[in-house]
Amino acid sequence: MEILILLLALFVLSLFLGVELITKVPPTLHTPLMSGTNAVSGITLVGALLAAGSDGSPMLVNVLGFIAVTLATINVVGGYLVTNRMLAMFKRK
Amino acid sequence: MEILILLLALFVLSLFLGVELITKVPPTLHTPLMSGTNAVSGITLVGALLAAGSDGSPMLVNVLGFIAVTLATINVVGGYLVTNRMLAMFKRK
Amino acid sequence: MNPNIVNFVYLIAGILFILGIKGLTKPKTAVRGNMLSALGMLLAVVVTLLNINTVDYSYIVAGVVVGGIVGSIMALRIQMTSMPQMVALLNGFGGGASLTIALAEYFTVLGVAPQSFADLVTSLAVDSSAFGVGVEGTIALVAIGLTVLIGAVTLTGSLVAFSKLQELMKKSYGLPGGPIGNGLFLVAALAAVVCMVINPGNLVAMVTIVALALLLGLFLVMPIGGADMPVVIALLNSYSGIAAALAGFVLGNTVLIIAGSLVGTSGLILTQIMCVAMNRSLANVLFGKMAAGGEKIDADEIYAGKVTSAQPEEVAMMLEVAKRVVIVPGYGMAMAQAQHAVRELADAMEARGIEVEYGIHPVAGRMPGHMNVLLAEAEVPYDNLVEMDRINPTFEDTDVVIVIGANDVTNPMAREAEGSPIYGMPILNVDKAKNVVVIKRSLSPGFAGLPNPLFAMDHTLMVYGDGKKAVVEMTTALNQA
Amino acid sequence: MNPNIVNFVYLIAGILFILGIKGLTKPKTAVRGNMLSALGMLLAVVVTLLNINTVDYSYIVAGVVVGGIVGSIMALRIQMTSMPQMVALLNGFGGGASLTIALAEYFTVLGVAPQSFADLVTSLAVDSSAFGVGVEGTIALVAIGLTVLIGAVTLTGSLVAFSKLQELMKKSYGLPGGPIGNGLFLVAALAAVVCMVINPGNLVAMVTIVALALLLGLFLVMPIGGADMPVVIALLNSYSGIAAALAGFVLGNTVLIIAGSLVGTSGLILTQIMCVAMNRSLANVLFGKMAAGGEKIDADEIYAGKVTSAQPEEVAMMLEVAKRVVIVPGYGMAMAQAQHAVRELADAMEARGIEVEYGIHPVAGRMPGHMNVLLAEAEVPYDNLVEMDRINPTFEDTDVVIVIGANDVTNPMAREAEGSPIYGMPILNVDKAKNVVVIKRSLSPGFAGLPNPLFAMDHTLMVYGDGKKAVVEMTTALNQA
């Protein structure tokens, strides 16, 4: 339960930090921000890997895991690449 | 040890949040910021109370606790009051 | 691997995500920020892989390879004008991942899985304490249920948003009863979550949650108009962040909490920015249709006999003598893919010593920052892109404003017509300029479905035609002058 | 009381501290922010008191009453001009509190305490595992040792800073050997910490830590010049924050970690802001004397025969015909307590239709924001206080600049004289104005000890005298005109 309080504290602080940081992002970069945070939300890939790699579970679990890994990887790879493409355009000048 | 990682995470996030917030404070308010954070650092009062109120410890502990409570209270009360005095002046206009 | 090291690396990954977003606060540091964020993801993935004790990596490898290839192709092939669709699609995949992960977790703990469709309507006999005893077990089950719910809604909702933006789906369908119908659907899905928590072996409950949530995603988003999709996407993105943070609570994982909260706040803040820029409440975007006030205003009455049209060549003559020109792009520039042509026109003007700036409305186009990305693609320096609040005071000293494919964001009714559905939305005051040139294909309205009195003003010239073609003709004429 | 509730309330307190600092980012919300922060402190204290299981509250009550009375009197009596001293003193008390808390904790766990001075040189026979077994015990002991060290240094260091600012201590004394001597002292203190950790009953080690740390605080701060005290105070404040955060780690207490980190970053950022504004490195402030370049410049050579002085009445005549006047206050305004007089002069000018603004240098006075607080006390609206970067471009259009008690922050050598010790420090370019009036008591230098070529310029008039008196005379003359 003490851990729960700490996790809660971490959550609250992350929210505060999120607000401070995101409000500083200029409108020019709002589209890359959207695709970039979209890629970050692909952190669920971590959970997907655990599911796809679990031994001794019913096959269904591994199949679901495979689907999850595929979708999450698309999200992550696609998100970072497309964000990078956009941002590189901003950098040229 | 898992707790230690969580505390570390909390510490790091607080530092990030601190940087974001403090850099947003305008120069006009730097003096109140200094006295205000000074008051916040009086949070050690919490530790002082525990020391002053510990039963069955050597008398010396209670005496040290008394000194600690006194000093921390000066820090807290003085800090918040003087900050309030300064800020009230800014508010008038 | 030592779990402390794993946790520590996760924390580092979380810090890299923070640094990544910090980088996005300035165009100069943005690319590096994105890379730091990607590095954080890589770290998290690698340490997870090292930490898995499995004999069979085939599913993982297959998933990563397929996902990596599909993701790269999508990212490298997509046109900049289709960015809103791309984000919607990726978001949907993210939702799908959450959904399947939660399901996999569910069956892993159950230890058994249905062998045939018949099994789905039975209740598996399982040890209900498998998920943990007492409060802990309940929390774990609730988290699984909610993740399935949010994931499924995000999946289908994003796919609908994608179809609307890609113009695959044009009509709007909704549940009869609108918000109330949706509310009942949601309540039913939550009831199924409760059943599942009480009896975890109850497969029927789980199947019901999935089915209802998938349908709910469809019904929630289908009635919403295409131009409001960005708001929906930002909101769904925010949900997926919150879902990740929730999962972080269950697993006691720092990086999930940090990443999830960042994504969650980002989505909410973008949603709010868009709503403020449109002067509408979030509830109005999600459930309301645009107010019916539009019908009262008769387009013919506004336009009849007052609209002056011109050829690109005439506009070029006007530009020749101008000192300062502001270009105001909108959704039509994206549709016409005219960003490069616009840049060339600006170059031609600058070569003649004309001062050129771009006036960017916060919700021009179909997602926040949409115009900026397109113009950046055309290599317009971002210093020339001026935000609404800064460009508005300069219109009075502007000789010509070229409005290309923008409509609602220049509509003076937002300023003046109190009953109008867009009344109160801050706009670009292009009508204050000495001359206004509007490039669009017709007099048909923009997203808000309203006529635009700007088009009928004395100092406004309409240039009818596809945005790209018209701009190219202007440039040619100007260069020959 | 349920420890979960206690921890939860501590978290709420931490959030209130965050909201408090967030409030300080805008003058309008600052008062409320400070109150939220104070509320957080109250919550933390109350929940701690409720959670203490003690029969004897007398020490607590006594401490709170004495501390509360002393603190209130100090806060309500102090003059705004003495704010730097006040902060230094409060900071010292904070350090003293940390020191005594760590000592109390130490003796509590030992369970025995020395009964006489003779005991201090003995080693108490104690169970060395009292502080915890293995790594945990070591961490706890190290934390105690470091807190004692940092607390004691903060205590004496802040008291020295106070004495210097209050001008009780004017000379600078240091350890022979300067930084190296201090370094040796620090190493010795750390060695004592190690001894204490190895044998916790070793009272000699503890006494040594306390003694060395107290001396170190003295020796570290005594050599530093009075005007550099704000940097020292900010740094010491930052230390006390870090110490609190460290304590939070040991106790697993969220509010200590959050509050400590906020204070720590605040101190460091203010330190950095000051150093940047003075164009000096932190190391230079702490260990360096001002570069010796000052000697090369002969004050007489600069001033001889070129300084024009004037009476307040003559200045008033000049002001009568001015359109725009900028007032540049410095440390001398604080010394002369002239802020109200300055405000009245500005009122008199504004009554005549003259545009008046204040140019505020980031390190004018003796602490960051010093001038702002003084002028706010005199009810100058904060919109009239203009920061350096914004006021500098306006000097060319300014008819008269009134420099009152400022010196270094207007010294053109910082811009032009490459060898000068203040070369590179950004300054207020008052010399670009059409006329400059400097009010000070003599030609003696400011903190940096340098002559100021501004005083010898053709368009500069020196008004010798106490700041307040001179300004009052100007106002009187202007009102009679």
Ligand SMILES: NC(=O)c1ccc[n+]([C@@H]2O[C@H](COP(=O)([O-])OP(=O)(O)OC[C@H]3O[C@@H](n4cnc5c(N)ncnc54)[C@H](OP(=O)(O)O)[C@@H]3O)[C@@H](O)[C@H]2O)c1
């Ligand atoms: N950006 C966001 O984040 C966001 C989010 C939510 C909602 N929205 C909404 O989206 C709207 C954006 O305003 P807007 O002014 O950019 O767009 P708009 O009001 O939707 O108008 C776009 C105009 O472009 C013209 N057009 C379309 N294709 C064209 C082509 N190939 N060549 C030339 N013109 C073409 C259309 O007129 P013709 O058919 O006559 O050519 C149309 O009137 C606002 O109502 C806003 O509230 C934006």
Ligand SMILES: NC(=O)c1ccc[n+]([C@@H]2O[C@H](COP(=O)([O-])OP(=O)(O)OC[C@H]3O[C@@H](n4cnc5c(N)ncnc54)[C@H](OP(=O)(O)O)[C@@H]3O)[C@@H](O)[C@H]2O)c1
């Ligand atoms: N603000 C901060 O945070 C901070 C921090 C660290 C260091 N510092 C340093 O402090 C200095 C601040 O510059 P500054 O221009 O404000 O002050 P300054 O350079 O120290 O000059 C103050 C001037 O005020 C005059 N003065 C003193 N008492 C007076 C009175 N009663 N009436 C009229 N004049 C009086 C003095 O000249 P007379 O004796 O001739 O009257 C003196 O030259 C800078 O060197 C800065 O680097 C500031």
